[in-house]
Amino acid sequence: MSHSARLLRSLTDGGRPFAIIRRQDAATLDVLVGDVADVDRLDDIPLDGEEVLALVPFRQVRERGFAAHDDGAPLRCLIVRERETLDVETALDVLPAAATVTDVTVDIDDDAYARVVRRVIDEEIGAGEGANFVIRRDFRARTQSAPAPAVLGWLRELLLHERGAYWSFAVHTPGVSLVGATPERHVSVRDGLVTMNPISGTFRHPEGTPTPEAILDFLADEKERDELVMVVDEELKMMSSVCPDGGRMRGPFLKRMSKLTHTEYALEGRSDLDPREVLRRTMFAPTVTGSPMGNACTVIARHESSGRGYYAAVLARFTPKPRGYDLDAPILIRTAHLDDSGRVRVPVGATLVRHSRPESEVAETHAKAAGVLTALGVLPRANASIAAPAEDPRFAAVLAARNDALAPFWSTAQAPRPATGASALVIDAGDDFTRMLAHQLNHLGVAARVADWSVAPDDPDEDLVVFGPGPGDPRREEPRLTRLRELLSTRLESARPLLAVCLSHQLLAQLAGLEVRPLPEPRQGVQHTVDLAGAPARIGFYNTFAAYASSDSSPLLDFELSRDPGTGAVHGLRRRAAASVQGQLESVLSPDGLATLTRLVEAVMVPEGALVPTQ
Known part of the structure; x- marks a missing residue:
């Protein structure tokens, strides 16, 4: 470890691009100095033996075919040529005082943001477009300080007064400088172990210690x-895409910061993919x-009038190993963005769900911005508390009890069952829950x-076709x-096995002559126990629409129905070689999901031969 702080002392003039990173309240931090290279795609990030820190903009999501405003933010790589590791106390002695900011405004005022919240709930979640969405607003200011000393000074404030951050960091490159204390790892890869860290749920601290x-x-x-x-479900979809054995949940835990406490899980799995592909x-x-x-990206583009820059994307640190690279990529939130003209932007967003209250979501954006705004001197330091919430054995017990209602499949070892010799095509209807379905079928x-x-063929060769949710x-x-x-x-005309899930269940119900209409209230991320083919099943639902019937058989196609006797909502259809289910059997909200999936697959496959292990 260096105690001279030679590199750190040389950075205030802004002559060289740099990054300073402190990870998870460590006693030390890393100072990285190097060359800048802008590239077009993640595959172009140069992993040629040097350490690389990539600033990945949100618009890069278009590599996945998703919508995003193109604001021109570059995919920028800092190729590290020099580095030093310092203890935090030494760094605090060297870092400059915080720069002053003025002209503090917000691009969307509180009342206007509340109207956006209501509109997203009514017009997007209420129309079945998704379970939850994050819409941002920007706090804005100006500084007369040059970018390099500005972010160094604000980093000093964060190091002194913020706690619990996954990364505290400052980055300076031509035209793009960032400083923040992000609570959340997006994804890391270390010796093939992939970890994601979904954090959601926000408790705003009162004055003093909670x-x-x-x-x-x-x-x-x-x-x-x-x-x-809901975010655990979404990240398990990603884990199922990058890890052949899916992802295992650990947690939930409390995540404590200076002004907020969150809840979080850790998801883990193994992969041999290039870390750029994982990202x-x-x-x-x-x-x-x-x-x-x-x-969600489409909804963001619809309700946000400008590009996000680097907000909600990642810093991605690629560290060379004897074979390949490790990756550590935190989410760029709780971050100030500074350009060379002195414009400062602090973007924040609230997670909007079916029972969000606009005034609470407005307050949440203020709380999320508070840590960075305090470091910038916009909010008074006297109102900040860094005392940890008191430990209490009841916290762990209450958190652990949450898992009692969740699917054990995603928190326990998944020893695969013997191969049956059967094959399945899972048709993606616009929701990566299909990745979790495919993983469970492989299991x-x-x-x-x-x-x-x-691109799905009209007549697939597979023994079973699963029509997915969307x-x-x-x-x-x-x-x-x-x-x-x-x-x-x-597929129905071929009389070969099919299973339809959620949206595809609704489309099958329409073909069977049933009415499909909106639910009185969206069931996005809701767990219910329902009767499916004569057996109770506790499963998760993510639907805004439902099929309805007044009898136990369909007008067309001779389906037998599983339905709610009170409302008439149809939970599933079944006949020879075909079945459907409204709920998400693959969801972490479905404790009975795997058993129900097994039962339905075996039932529709019987005409082709029961599922028995191959010898």
Whole structure:
């Protein structure tokens, strides 16, 4: 460890690009100095033996085919040529005082942001476009200080007064400088171990140290619990895409910071993918976008009038190993963005779910911005508390009890079952829940692959076709829904095994002559126990629409129905070689999901031969 701080002392003139990184309240921090190279795609990040820190903009999500405003923010690489490691106390002695900011404004005032919240709940979640969405607003200011000393001084304030950050950091490159204390790892890869860290649910600290009772009230809040479970589901989709064995949940835990306390899980799995590919498949965290991911990006583009720059994207640190690279990529939130003209921007967003209250979401954006705004001198330091919430054994017990209602499949070892010799095509209808479905089918011994609805063949060779979930109003006429109806009809005519889930269940119900209409209240991230084919099943639901019937059989196609006797809402259809389910059997909200999936797959496959292990 260096005690001279030679590199750090040389940075205040701004002559060289640099990054300073402190990880998870460590006693030391790293100073990295190097050359800048801008590239077009993640695959172009130069992993040629040097350490690289990549500034990945939000617009890069277009590599996944998702929508994003193109604001021109570069995919910038700092190729490290020099580095030193310092203890934090030494760094504090060297870092300059904080620069002053003026002209503090916000791009969307509180009342206007509250109206955006209500509009997203009514027009997006209420129309079946997704379970949750994150819409940003920007706090803005100006500084007369040059970028390099400005971010160094603000970093000093964060090091002194913030706590619990996954990374505290400052980055300076030509035209782009960042400083922040982000609570959340997006994804890391270390010796093949992939870890994601979904954080959601927010408790805003009162003046002083929160009491145990206040934290217990937060842990009992239904909205805060639902937020976390929904983002866990979304990140398990990503884990299923990059890890052959899926992802295992650890937690939940409390995440404590100076002004906020969050709840979090850790998800872990193993992968041999290039870390750049891991990053590409996981762009970006649902905690700062929403779910399902593709539609969340569309909703963001619809409700945000400008590009996000680097907000909600990542810093990606690639560290060379004897073989390959490790990756550590935190989410760029709780961060100030500074350009060379002195303009400062602090973007924040609230997670909007079906029972969000606009005034609470407005308050949450202020709380999330508070740590950085305090470091910038916008908010008085006297109102900041860095005392940790008091430890209490009840916290761990309450958190652990949350898992009692979740699917054990995603928190326990998954020993694969023997191969059955059967194969399945899972058709992606616009929601990566299909990745989790395919993973569970593979676990059951069924060789499954995923194909997008736009390229799925009319007559697949696979023994089973699973039509997956997706967003949107099933009553519409649009290319995706029209194609899914065609594929369902063709498969029904072939009398070969099929299973339809969620949106595809609704489309199948329409073909069977049933009415599909909006629910009285969206069931986005809700768990219910329902009867499916004569057996109770506790499963998760992510639907805004439902099929309805007044009898136990369909007008067309001779389906037997599982339905709610009170409301008539149809939970599932079944007949020879075909079945459907409204709920998400693959969801972490479905404790009975795997058993129900096994039962349904075996039932539809019986005409082709029961699922038995191959010898």
